[in-house]
Amino acid sequence: MAATLAAGTAALLHRGTVIPAHPLALTADRTLDERRQRALTRYYTEAGAGGVAVGVHTTQFAIREHGLFRPVLELAAEETAAVAAERPFLRIAGVAGPVRQAVEEAATARELGYDAVLVSPAGLPHATTDDLLDRSAAVGEILPVIGFYLQEAVGGRELPRPYWRALADQESTVAVKAAPFDRYRTLELVQGVADSGRGHEVALYTGNDDNIVADLLTPYHVTTPTGPAVRRFVGGLLGHWAVWTRSAVRLLADVHAADAGDETARQRALARLAGDTDANAAVYDVRGGFAGVIAGVHEVLRRQGLLSGIWCLDPAEGLSPGQAQEIDRVHTTYPWLTEEDAFIAGVLPRRPA
Numbered sequence: 001m002a003a004t005l006a007a008g009t010a011a012l013l014h015r016g017t018v019i020p021a022h023p024l025a026l027t028a029d030r031t032l033d034e035r036r037q038r039a040l041t042r043y044y045t046e047a048g049a050g051g052v053a054v055g056v057h058t059t060q061f062a063i064r065e066h067g068l069f070r071p072v073l074e075l076a077a078e079e080t081a082a083v084a085a086e087r088p089f090l091r092i093a094g095v096a097g098p099v100r101q102a103v104e105e106a107a108t109a110r111e112l113g114y115d116a117v118l119v120s121p122a123g124l125p126h127a128t129t130d131d132l133l134d135r136s137a138a139v140g141e142i143l144p145v146i147g148f149y150l151q152e153a154v155g156g157r158e159l160p161r162p163y164w165r166a167l168a169d170q171e172s173t174v175a176v177k178a179a180p181f182d183r184y185r186t187l188e189l190v191q192g193v194a195d196s197g198r199g200h201e202v203a204l205y206t207g208n209d210d211n212i213v214a215d216l217l218t219p220y221h222v223t224t225p226t227g228p229a230v231r232r233f234v235g236g237l238l239g240h241w242a243v244w245t246r247s248a249v250r251l252l253a254d255v256h257a258a259d260a261g262d263e264t265a266r267q268r269a270l271a272r273l274a275g276d277t278d279a280n281a282a283v284y285d286v287r288g289g290f291a292g293v294i295a296g297v298h299e300v301l302r303r304q305g306l307l308s309g310i311w312c313l314d315p316a317e318g319l320s321p322g323q324a325q326e327i328d329r330v331h332t333t334y335p336w337l338t339e340e341d342a343f344i345a346g347v348l349p350r351r352p353a
Contacts, residue, residue: 002171003143008088009115013175014203016234016256017050018249019090020242021058022076023297024068026311032068033308034075040306041079046347047245050235051090052076053118055105057154058239058297061096061122062313070108077112084113092146092237096120098127099135106142116144116174118237122155129163133170140172146205146237147176149189153290156180164192168202177237178215179207186215190231194222199231206233209240209280213273216255217266232259239293240280243300244340251276272336279330279337288320295319299327304344 005013022044025036044052054076055069063069073093083089093109095102095117106117119136121127127135136145147167150156156179167173176193178186186208193199206215220231241248251272258266283300285292295318298310310318331337 002140005115005144005174009090010174012050012088013090013116014234016203016205016252017090018048018235018241018245018252019051019053019092019205019237020044020049020245020248021056021237021239022052022054022072023242023294023301023307024059024063024072024313025307026309026313028309028311030311030313030315032071036307037072037075038079040301041076043306043344044245045080045083045089047343048249049241049245050088051092051115052080053092053094053237055109056094056118056120056239057122057150058242058294059094060294060313061120061155064096066313069105070112073109073112073114077114081113090115092116092118093143094118094120095139096123098124099138102135102139103142106139110143114143116146117142118146118148118177120148120155121150121157121159125157129159129166132159133163133166136167137170137172140170144174145170145172147173149176149178149180149185149207151179151181153181154293158185159189161188161192161195164189165195165199168193168196168199171198173202175203175205177205177207178233179209181208181210183211186211187220190220191222194220194224194229194231197225199224200229203235204231204233206236207238209238209284210277210286212236212238212240212276212280213251213255213269216252217258217269239297240276240283242297243283244279244337246343247336247340250336275330275334275336279334282323282326282330285320285323287326288323292318292320292323296323296327299324303327303331304341306344
């Protein structure tokens, strides 16, 4: 039997919201920094995010080998309990691996109070698309499923239009995250979901950190089983929104206002299009082939006082040559990034290092 969302969180998911992909706070000896992990979660709730995604790529998939999957999910669940009691708030857990592992991780997430799971296709090179669909169906008996089109540079694979139709056909699928960093593949995902008889029940979320504003503002004209329709990405579940989160909340508010006919809001959002992509190129280390993607996110948070360092579980992961200078450049170029620093300093108490 397919798992379902509570009414309030389902309405929020389909209306569209900001969901940061939660990073991992580590100490210099690469153990969990619980205090700063909790502070990061509080930053996202204070910034106005409508949820958090934990145990995903930005959290580092290696938390599983280090015995950190449950502790990290538990900390986020504890820190978001109060806000979830006051307003709808989506707690999403990333699950990975073969069927048994993914189901066990989903069961852990359900036990900890999570609302849905983002099912990663990474690490299963020999699995067929039918295998992936069977895994999603099994996980969907535990918690509602968010499908995930992950870019190949960080472990994803090509997933064709029929796959997305079949995934949308599953009653447990409540949303999909498009993150192939590819316009053709993104369009195939939207078309595939639209091909399903229940495609209108599946919310579209962008994960294309390189094309956030364009994804959110684009009306996708598609053909559905009941005729022509327009589908839109209603929100984002993004590693890029793990930094400058208050700015992301303001951007999405402008996008929703623009969709309702506010031309001034549309122009404000369009003014962010190139700048947000430029900032993402620096943080995600596009010049270095995404080698410094996690460290880049950490570096922004370190500069803001939210992390004490940029350490990753893999000691070999760090900033690429020139990446820090690129982050310097975008930070001084775009005013909405410096405004975030003022928000953090003014709203959240700085924690001693």
